[in-house]
Amino acid sequence: MSDLEQFRQDTRAWLEKNCPESMRVPVRGFDDFYNGGRNPEIDHPDQKLWCDRMAERGWTVPHWPKAYGGGGLNSEEVKILSQEMARIGARRALDSFGISMLGPALLHFGSEEQKLEHLPKIARGEIRWCQGYSEPNAGSDLASLATKAEDKGDHYVINGQKIWTSYADKADWIFCLVRTDNSGSKHEGISFVLFDMDQPGVTVRPIKLISGNSPFCETFFDNAIADKKNLVGEAGNGWTIAKYLLTHEREMISGFGAAPKKSVGQVALETIGADATGRLANSVLRQNIAQYQLDTMVFGATMKRVGDEAKAGQGLGAASSIFKYYGTELNKRRNELNLAVCGEQALGWDGEEYNGGALSRDWLRSKGNSIEGGTSEVQLNIIAKRVLGLPDA
Amino acid sequence: MALVLNEEQVMLKESAAGFLAEKAGVAQLRALRDSGSERGFSDEVWREMVEMGWAGIAIPEAFGGLGYGYTGLGLVLEQAGRNLSASPLQSTVLVAASVIGELGSAQQKEQLLAAIAAGDKLVSLALQEGAHHAPLQSSLRAQAQGDDYVLNGEKLLVLDASAADTFVVIARTAGEPGDEQGLSAFLVDADATGLAIAPRSMVDSRSAGALVLDGVRVPAGNLLGEAGAAWDGLSRALDVASIGFAAELLGLSTEAFERTNAYLKERKQFGRVIGSFQGLQHRAAEMFAELELARSIVLQALHAIDDGEADLALQASAAKAKLCEVAQRVTSEAIQMHGGIGMTDEHEIGFFIKRARVVQHIFGDYNYHLDRFARLNGF
Ligand SMILES: Cc1cc2nc3c(=O)[nH]c(=O)nc-3n(C[C@H](O)[C@H](O)[C@H](O)COP(=O)(O)OP(=O)(O)OC[C@H]3O[C@@H](n4cnc5c(N)ncnc54)[C@H](O)[C@@H]3O)c2cc1C
Numbered sequence: 001m002s003d004l005e006q007f008r009q010d011t012r013a014w015l016e017k018n019c020p021e022s023m024r025v026p027v028r029g030f031d032d033f034y035n036g037g038r039n040p041e042i043d044h045p046d047q048k049l050w051c052d053r054m055a056e057r058g059w060t061v062p063h064w065p066k067a068y069g070g071g072g073l074n075s076e077e078v079k080i081l082s083q084e085m086a087r088i089g090a091r092r093a094l095d096s097f098g099i100s101m102l103g104p105a106l107l108h109f110g111s112e113e114q115k116l117e118h119l120p121k122i123a124r125g126e127i128r129w130c131q132g133y134s135e136p137n138a139g140s141d142l143a144s145l146a147t148k149a150e151d152k153g154d155h156y157v158i159n160g161q162k163i164w165t166s167y168a169d170k171a172d173w174i175f176c177l178v179r180t181d182n183s184g185s186k187h188e189g190i191s192f193v194l195f196d197m198d199q200p201g202v203t204v205r206p207i208k209l210i211s212g213n214s215p216f217c218e219t220f221f222d223n224a225i226a227d228k229k230n231l232v233g234e235a236g237n238g239w240t241i242a243k244y245l246l247t248h249e250r251e252m253i254s255g256f257g258a259a260p261k262k263s264v265g266q267v268a269l270e271t272i273g274a275d276a277t278g279r280l281a282n283s284v285l286r287q288n289i290a291q292y293q294l295d296t297m298v299f300g301a302t303m304k305r306v307g308d309e310a311k312a313g314q315g316l317g318a319a320s321s322i323f324k325y326y327g328t329e330l331n332k333r334r335n336e337l338n339l340a341v342c343g344e345q346a347l348g349w350d351g352e353e354y355n356g357g358a359l360s361r362d363w364l365r366s367k368g369n370s371i372e373g374g375t376s377e378v379q380l381n382i383i384a385k386r387v388l389g390l391p392d393a
Numbered sequence: 394m395a396l397v398l399n400e401e402q403v404m405l406k407e408s409a410a411g412f413l414a415e416k417a418g419v420a421q422l423r424a425l426r427d428s429g430s431e432r433g434f435s436d437e438v439w440r441e442m443v444e445m446g447w448a449g450i451a452i453p454e455a456f457g458g459l460g461y462g463y464t465g466l467g468l469v470l471e472q473a474g475r476n477l478s479a480s481p482l483q484s485t486v487l488v489a490a491s492v493i494g495e496l497g498s499a500q501q502k503e504q505l506l507a508a509i510a511a512g513d514k515l516v517s518l519a520l521q522e523g524a525h526h527a528p529l530q531s532s533l534r535a536q537a538q539g540d541d542y543v544l545n546g547e548k549l550l551v552l553d554a555s556a557a558d559t560f561v562v563i564a565r566t567a568g569e570p571g572d573e574q575g576l577s578a579f580l581v582d583a584d585a586t587g588l589a590i591a592p593r594s595m596v597d598s599r600s601a602g603a604l605v606l607d608g609v610r611v612p613a614g615n616l617l618g619e620a621g622a623a624w625d626g627l628s629r630a631l632d633v634a635s636i637g638f639a640a641e642l643l644g645l646s647t648e649a650f651e652r653t654n655a656y657l658k659e660r661k662q663f664g665r666v667i668g669s670f671q672g673l674q675h676r677a678a679e680m681f682a683e684l685e686l687a688r689s690i691v692l693q694a695l696h697a698i699d700d701g702e703a704d705l706a707l708q709a710s711a712a713k714a715k716l717c718e719v720a721q722r723v724t725s726e727a728i729q730m731h732g733g734i735g736m737t738d739e740h741e742i743g744f745f746i747k748r749a750r751v752v753q754h755i756f757g758d759y760n761y762h763l764d765r766f767a768r769l770n771g772f
Contacts, residue, residue: 265772280772290767298715301689305396312397319689322682383681384674388654391669 007077011084018053020046024089026261028358033095036125038172054093055124061099064107068115069123075311097166098122098129100252102175105192105245109233118194130197131249132162132176132219133242140378142177143186143239147221149178149193156180156193156231158201158224164372168204168217171197176226177242180235192238195226211364212349212357249373250324256369257327258303259296264334265289268341285340292333299326318387325379328369335363394696396689398468405465408445409472416441417478419741425479426598432556433600434479440512448486449510452494456506463633463698467640467691474644477748479599481515484552487637488630489516492561495626496578496618505559505580517557519548519581519604526757528563528631529571529624533606535564535579542566542616544579544609550755554602555592558583562606563627566620573624578617585609597751598744631756632709636694638752639709642716643684643691645752646723649745650680653727660732673730680723687719707769710762717759720749 001009023046027033034040034047042048054060057071062078064070073081085092103122106115121127138145147160158178168174174197181189197204201224206214233241265280268289273281280286306319338359339346346363348354370376384390398406416438425433442448451466452458459465466487473482486509493505493516508514520528533546544564551560560581568575581588587609592602618626654677657668667673694712697705724746728735735742753759 263770265767265770269772274772279768286767286772287763289772290763290770293770294711294714294763294766295686297711298686298690301396301693302686305689305692308395308397312395314397318681319685322685325678326682326686377675380675380678381671383678384671388668388674388677388681390654390657390674390677391666393665393669393671 008080019090022046023050023091035096037128051093051125060094061123069120094125101245101249102129104248109241127172130165130168130171130174132174134164136163147178149180154228156226158221160221162219164216165219166216168219169206187239189236190238191235192232192241193226194230211361253373254323254327257299257330264337321383321387325376331369332366335366396692406468409469413472413476413478418476419744422477422479439480443512448512452506452510457510464695467695470637470640471644474641475648481553484517485515488518488634491630491633495630515557516559517552519551519560519562521550531563532570533564535566540613541610544606548604551602553600554590555600575621576623577620578623580615597748632705633698635709635713635756639691639712639716642720642752643687646720649727650723653730683719690715710766714759714762717753724749
């Protein structure tokens, strides 16, 4: 038996034994993943158990090096692990901004000390992170951010305001873009710092979303302190790190465009029925669903092609620039189709008969996909300028 | 199979691009059109293609081909799409050779495929009868008479009809329009008694024609496969053909888009290049995204042919539907973004939209294939 085959068998056996039954049912909506942290939100006691077991093997971040709490798996093994998890319907054990955003940036730009300090805590779900990028006057034009950090020798003193900070009220630490220098162009003088939110200089005020939940906040800094050892990279070089992190954020978000397990067409057959020829009874809806499923299949082929090209050493092709834009637009289309297909069932807001309003809340939440991490319009600007070489206005 | 091109394929693609741009580009198509060429392509250029092995590019080596598979042929067709190259690559190499490969006996394959690969024979499929692709609706009759069959009926949109030496005529030996059972494929030589070939002038300036079969008598040996049992093989060959035409549409759309993008950087209005207007930038960026998606599904579908994947029909309808959608959008936008100059016969961009619509139509357009895609997905 090949090593990979052996790995598959061992993984299968381990998962069978260690993944609790309760963690083999689909999450109930966007907010039902386990995110860890000092005071984790626990919807089910098995969430922490499942996370701890996976973290012990480094499998919450299977592709990270073992030294930083990862599993040290190669890409083939990572693929097998996710296939085997999918086979039994196992949920991701831990889902966090630390894993999807800060981790990759630290692995790339962090000092050895910073990696050893922060990465294992992310891997074990001990510290939950939030992203302090956007400000009231710096959204799409992120580089115009004004939150100020004053150099005080061994630390910075930070004053200013962030907004739309997802889960700032639940997070323990923040990775934050601050201005350490005002003299150059707006892209210069930005620094990337990490600090603990549990200090008197930090206040958060949750904002309620149209989906009824309050995942994001206004975040105020009033003489907040960041230790200098938690400056990532050099002072004034934060924009490069910020952009690198954004590519990972966009990659994560574009994953929402993946095809759902049960196709929308199948669900529609159940809710709407077929005509005498076996076609979905409503031909207008049928065309919309078919176009959506076609685009999902074609998007999947594109993710595969770009991945295969990268593996073959051909680099990350221009096609990767479309992922964030296309994946989020696809996810919005899917959510609109869910409404069309499920009708009244998708309009419920609360209660068991509506599964807690998961469909309507996910639908509303999906509208943010094409805003967060850089809007669709901004993605199109990037493609037009960087890929197509079209000039500025 | 990984969705990447190997070295051999990259070389093939590059040499095809160079050759076609020089010998069979839009200027040559225009010249063919203006000279009123009935064959619709240059025999000389076709000879050179044959010498490079393209006539047998997807034909197995055992039958005298190059054995590069359909991925190889797809790459050449993509370049033919970019250059709007007129040649029997589509009619003979893509379509007819696939039908023969699917339905022919070992002996027929040995003879016909070898002749095609050597460039000695041009063959074309005669399938469509009405205004739309509806293969099961075929009604042209073939009546058994002793050891012969007698064929009566009409066919439309037969590619390279004027140049073909032989036709594969889809006929009914039994059953009614709509039935899978009863469809047969016959080899009919162009000089058969009772066969009239009428060239038709099509919008893309390529050669196609109509056939009238009035008591055409062929021996039973001219059947490809068994009488009445052609559907499965024909349907697979049509899937292959649809994927090949999707590859042509990919090249055509990519070229139309690149020419348009270049124009956006060149044409000035209001004191700046029009490509600086965001209204155009976003439309261009969206087209770029669609073209990247199109490229992926074409490659995946070509691989599905070569790997003998079970879901070939799904891949074929996905590829053709998507490419029809993208080609329609890109070629229409190409005209719009060129403004008045795009409406002139003198400018080349108009040739792209014309060829696009014909290729979109051949063997099923967006509407046909999206409907089929939904059915294959069970709804
Ligand atoms: C659900 C959600 C979670 C978020 N989480 C976080 C977080 O954790 N941390 C964080 O820092 N931020 C977060 N954000 C903020 C997000 O990054 C910003 O909302 C986003 O960058 C857009 O900025 P804005 O809201 O100021 O919109 P604006 O920039 O004001 O945009 C308004 C509209 O104008 C358009 N527009 C702006 N500039 C251009 C242009 N040049 N060309 C064309 N159109 C343009 C936009 O596309 C948009 O349609 C989150 C946002 C959402 C919706």
